[in-house]
Amino acid sequence: MFEVIFLQFLNGLDKGAAYALIALGLTLVFGTLGVVNFAHGALFMLGAFTAVTVRLFLTMETVTIDPTQLSPWGQPLEVREPLVQAWLGDFGGVLVNYSVPVSILIAIPIMLLIGIALERGIIKHFYKRPHADQILVTFGLAIVAQEVIKSIYGPNPIPQPMPTDLRGAADIGAWLGMQANIITYPIWRLIYFLFAGIVIGAVFAFLQFTTFGMVVRAGMADRETVSILGINIDRRFTIMFGLAAVVAGLAGVMYTPLLPPNYHIGMDFLVLSFVVVVVGGMGSLPGAVLAGFLLGILQSFASMNQVKAIIPGIDQIIIYLVAVVILLVRPRGLMGRRGVMES
Amino acid sequence: MTNYMSRKDLTLFLGFSAVVLLMPLWLAPFGAGYPDLLQRFMIYGIMAVGFNILFGLTGYLSFGHAAFFGVGSYTAVWSFKLLTLDAIPALIFAAIVSGLFALVIGFLCLRRSGIYFSILTLAFAQMSYNLAYSVLTPITNGETGLQLTLSDPRVLDQVTGQTFVGQPVPTLLGQQLGGFTGFYFCAFFLIAAFFFAQRIAGSPFGMMLRSIKSNQTRMQFTGFNTRPYALSAFVISGMYAGLAGALLAVTDPLAGAERMQWTASGEIVLMTILGGVGTLVGPVIGAWVIKYFENILSALNDNILARFWSFLPDGVADVVVKVTSKFVGDGWHLTLGLVFVIIVIFLPGGIMEGVRRIGAAFNRRRGGTPDRATQTQPAE
Numbered sequence: 001m002f003e004v005i006f007l008q009f010l011n012g013l014d015k016g017a018a019y020a021l022i023a024l025g026l027t028l029v030f031g032t033l034g035v036v037n038f039a040h041g042a043l044f045m046l047g048a049f050t051a052v053t054v055r056l057f058l059t060m061e062t063v064t065i066d067p068t069q070l071s072p073w074g075q076p077l078e079v080r081e082p083l084v085q086a087w088l089g090d091f092g093g094v095l096v097n098y099s100v101p102v103s104i105l106i107a108i109p110i111m112l113l114i115g116i117a118l119e120r121g122i123i124k125h126f127y128k129r130p131h132a133d134q135i136l137v138t139f140g141l142a143i144v145a146q147e148v149i150k151s152i153y154g155p156n157p158i159p160q161p162m163p164t165d166l167r168g169a170a171d172i173g174a175w176l177g178m179q180a181n182i183i184t185y186p187i188w189r190l191i192y193f194l195f196a197g198i199v200i201g202a203v204f205a206f207l208q209f210t211t212f213g214m215v216v217r218a219g220m221a222d223r224e225t226v227s228i229l230g231i232n233i234d235r236r237f238t239i240m241f242g243l244a245a246v247v248a249g250l251a252g253v254m255y256t257p258l259l260p261p262n263y264h265i266g267m268d269f270l271v272l273s274f275v276v277v278v279v280g281g282m283g284s285l286p287g288a289v290l291a292g293f294l295l296g297i298l299q300s301f302a303s304m305n306q307v308k309a310i311i312p313g314i315d316q317i318i319i320y321l322v323a324v325v326i327l328l329v330r331p332r333g334l335m336g337r338r339g340v341m342e343s
Numbered sequence: 344m345t346n347y348m349s350r351k352d353l354t355l356f357l358g359f360s361a362v363v364l365l366m367p368l369w370l371a372p373f374g375a376g377y378p379d380l381l382q383r384f385m386i387y388g389i390m391a392v393g394f395n396i397l398f399g400l401t402g403y404l405s406f407g408h409a410a411f412f413g414v415g416s417y418t419a420v421w422s423f424k425l426l427t428l429d430a431i432p433a434l435i436f437a438a439i440v441s442g443l444f445a446l447v448i449g450f451l452c453l454r455r456s457g458i459y460f461s462i463l464t465l466a467f468a469q470m471s472y473n474l475a476y477s478v479l480t481p482i483t484n485g486e487t488g489l490q491l492t493l494s495d496p497r498v499l500d501q502v503t504g505q506t507f508v509g510q511p512v513p514t515l516l517g518q519q520l521g522g523f524t525g526f527y528f529c530a531f532f533l534i535a536a537f538f539f540a541q542r543i544a545g546s547p548f549g550m551m552l553r554s555i556k557s558n559q560t561r562m563q564f565t566g567f568n569t570r571p572y573a574l575s576a577f578v579i580s581g582m583y584a585g586l587a588g589a590l591l592a593v594t595d596p597l598a599g600a601e602r603m604q605w606t607a608s609g610e611i612v613l614m615t616i617l618g619g620v621g622t623l624v625g626p627v628i629g630a631w632v633i634k635y636f637e638n639i640l641s642a643l644n645d646n647i648l649a650r651f652w653s654f655l656p657d658g659v660a661d662v663v664v665k666v667t668s669k670f671v672g673d674g675w676h677l678t679l680g681l682v683f684v685i686i687v688i689f690l691p692g693g694i695m696e697g698v699r700r701i702g703a704a705f706n707r708r709r710g711g712t713p714d715r716a717t718q719t720q721p722a723e
Contacts, residue, residue, distance in 0.1 A: 036458050125688065131458050132404045136616055137687045139609065143680030151674045271469060271605060278462050313478030320466040320473075327463055328454055 003173065003182050008300045010172065014189040014258065016296020017196030021251035022273040023280060023288035024200060025244035031220045031283045032237045035123055036131055038138040040248055041270025042145035043111065047249025048261035049149055050110055051103040052158050058084055058096050098163045100257055107249045115245025119238050142267065150263040157260035162188045188257055195254050199247060200289055206243075207285075216240055220283075275323040281336020291334055295319050349545075356541060359624065360534050367523065373635075378522045380638050382594045384631050385529035386587045389536045391614045391626035393583020396540055398612075399621035400549060401576045402556030403453070406461045407468030408611050410448070411441045411581040413475065413603030415588025417482065420489045420598045423513055427499035428491075430515050430528070430593045434586060441585020442578050449577030453570060456559065468605055475600040488599035513593045525594050532590060533627075536583060541623055543579070552576050584611075613683055619695025628694055633679065640675035644668075 022044055029037045061080045069077035084092035095102055122141065126134045166187045173183030207213035219226045219233040227233045252261070259265065276295055280287030295318075301307060303315035314321075326333060348356070362369075366384070370376045390412060397403050415437040422433035452463040475483040483489060491511045513520055520528055543549045551572045554562050562569050592598055601607070610633070618629025645668050652660045652667070670678045690697055 122684070122688070129691075133687060133691060135404065135458070135461065136612070137684060139612075140680050140684035140687055143676060144684060147674060147677035147680055151669050151677060155673075267606070271465060274462050275466055278459065282458075313474055316473035316477045317470040320470045323466050324451065324463060327459055328451060331455060331459065 003178070004304075007183050007185075008304055009297055010183070010185050010189075012297030012300030013193045013293070014296075015299065016293035017193045018251055018255055018269065018292075019273055019276045019296050020289045020292025021196050021199060021247055022269055023276040023292045024203060024285060025247040025251075026273055026277050027280070027283060027285050027288040028203070028240055028244040028247070030277070031285065032216060032240045033119070033123070033127065035126065035134050036138070037123075037244075038135055038270065039118070039141040039145065040138075040244070041266030041268075041273065042142040043115070043245045043248035043266070044252040044255075044269055045149065045261065045263065045266030046114060046145060047107050047111055047252030048256050048265060049153065049252075050107040050249065051100055051160055051253045051256045052153065052261060054103040054106055055096075055099040055160060058082060058099050058102070062086055097165075100160055100162060100253065103253045104250060107253045108246055111246045111249030112242040114249075115242035116238055118245070119241040123241070124238075142270070146263050146266065153263070155263065157262040157265075159260040160256040162257035166191060192254050192258065196251070199250055203243070203247060204285070212236065212239075272319060275319055277333075279323050279326045279333055281333025284333065284335040284337065287333055287335030294334075295322065298322065352541060352545060355623070356538060359537055359627075363530050363534055364527075366530070367526065374639065375635055378526045379594075380634065381523075381526045382529050382590075383634050385526065385533045386590045386594070387611075387614065387630040387634055388533045388627040389529075389590065390584055390587040390611055391618065391630040392533075392536050392540045392623075393580045393587070394611050394615050395620065395623075395626040396543060396552075396583070397576050397580035398615060399626065400544065400552040400556065401573055403456065403573065403577070404461045404612070405452075405464040405577075405580075406605060406608050406612070407448075407464030407466075407471075408580070408584050409603050409605065409607035410468040410471040411445055411584035412588035412591075412607065413471065413598070413600065414444050415441045415585030416592045416598035416602055417475075417489060417588075418585070419589035419592035420491070420596055421482075423491055423497075423511070423592075423596060424489075424495040425498060427497060427503075428511055428514050429499075430513050430520060432499075433513065433593065434532075434589045437585045437589030437592075438582045441588070442582040444585075445578045445581025446574070449574050449581065453573050453577060465605055465608070468603060468608055472600055472603040472605070475603055483598070483600055485600070488597050490597045511596075513596055520593055529590050529594070532586065536586070537623070537627070544623060548572065548575070613679065615693075617683065617686055617693050619693030621692075622695045625693055625695040632694070636679070637675060640671045640678060641673065643671040 022040065025043070026037060026040050029035055029040065060083050062083055064079050064081070065076050066079045067076045069079075071077045082092060082096050084095050086092070088095070118141070122137065123134075126137055168187055169184040170187050170190055171180055171183070172185050172190075174180040176183075207217055215226065215231055215233070216236050219231075219236065223233055252266075255261075272295075273292075276291045277288055279295065280289070280291030299315065299318055302318040308315060363385070366381055367376050367378075370381070375381070390408070394405070394408055397405055397408075418437040418440040419433040422436045426432055448464070448467050452460055452467065455463060476485055493511065495511070497511075515524075515528060518524065543552075551562075551567070551569075555569050555573055559569055588598075588602065591602075614629040614633050615626040616629070617632060618627065619625025645664060648664045648667055648671070649660070652663050655663060668674075686693060692699070
């Protein structure tokens, strides 16, 4: 029985990690700029499609005809070789194999640029407008981003292979000194969880231990005073928006091998992430992370057959149910500060 | 009649009715004069009018209205299956059931306002959608969708001895509701819905809703309990949505869960904003514009575009066709999204505000006083 519970716990981690990452970005934007960003899911989706694009470029092939070899149909064999492999040799092969992790390096600057452009271009004009207007404009932006991707990549999901070395399952039970082959867990999910941990840790460290982060935190607490002290808080907040976009994008990049991305993957995650943010408490970063993992794990337990036998359909609604209960009982969420968006 | 309705209201109502009833005539030159599309115009018009009572008047932005629409559809189809193929009982049941559903959900959601309200409604709508797809399959028939079959019991029809040949379709007093009959049937309900919304907006109750929107806290301090009013608005709005869903089931007796998905709720928001939130006619116009362009733009393809741009030099025309083809056909949502973003940024009052601004510009030229466009403020 312990094994079953432990396994479900592990299963919840990777989804929880994705929720936590998206909710973290949402909260960063809300906490700094006070904007409810419905386009955040689109940023997740754009990150995922950065990975798709990188792989497209990496796998561009040259076709050479090798007359010395024959294909099974008696024609001269067409040898297809990725260009990078032709240029860089074995290293190119490694690049193709590890296209998803490699995409991270490319996704960071791209997402940062997209985020900053979005904030400076459009969202900047909405700080003084009501929250409903912010929701509407970001919702519109999300539709636009989604449709642009759809018109480029088509409506079907595009599977991304994970690196061959990381395809197996890790025998976590054996690591912990239990019987072998009882608790196994796909390596990539483990990596996703660790990756999320690193990103979350990095964001918190950045806010906690750098001067920049200190100023941002001060600005979150009292924007006016900080700007009176002669600090250009708006510029820093813009960069924080970029950072939030990067976090969402990276979450998307690494999630591609687990779930083939299509154009509406972002929207699917966004609805859940909002719920996560609300459960964690609007504006609370630790709350967002905690609630992300909590809900991921809860969902995993709710999809156990034993649980479903007692309450049918619970796996479909558990997250929303928790959100409803939290909102009605404790509107500022698990770790929300008193008075922030509490009404 | 004149002491019952002000002259201005009466003109608006009569004008609106005339525009609606004459639609088959004046829309024909635009290629939209066929009954299928006109029925959709009516149905989504009702939905938008109802949504506006909640969002435009009361200031609560619901992201879960499609749930009521879906509930209305399912109820109507079940009424066709179990009781009778007549449309009237189906509509009554749909309005009642979706009203009750709205009462429960509204009772819970209205404890919060602003963004929390939006997320709560979104959560409830997603729950309904997910349940409709999974556990409630016996009621909703899951992905296939609920449809009429020959073997349905139809108790009342059995009693009255009505029989049908072929695929059963909804009727009105034995009359089939296809084509323009269906359109006028729906048009009747849109006009009734509009009339009712107009009465609400002009009544003390409507005044109450407006004041909830502009400052709920002050209302409470003045000693009013605002929640019953907001809840009534929510229930009325939910009943409108249920009625619209039922009408959709009347014109096309197949209810699917995707009607309840949150993108469907988003579409209603788009319609209302595009047309002009807070105005009576705006949301209906928004619904018509979106449904019209959905139909027209998504039917365009490269060949039609090539003919349209054929006056350009060949090389240029190819490029232009390539670019424009991204915005029509399957990509028409892209156009919709762009237009929507532009509207929210530059014209928060939607089409109606645009009309007003143009009118004001003409007035100024003539030396009249420009009337200031009022911007809407939702409840926070």
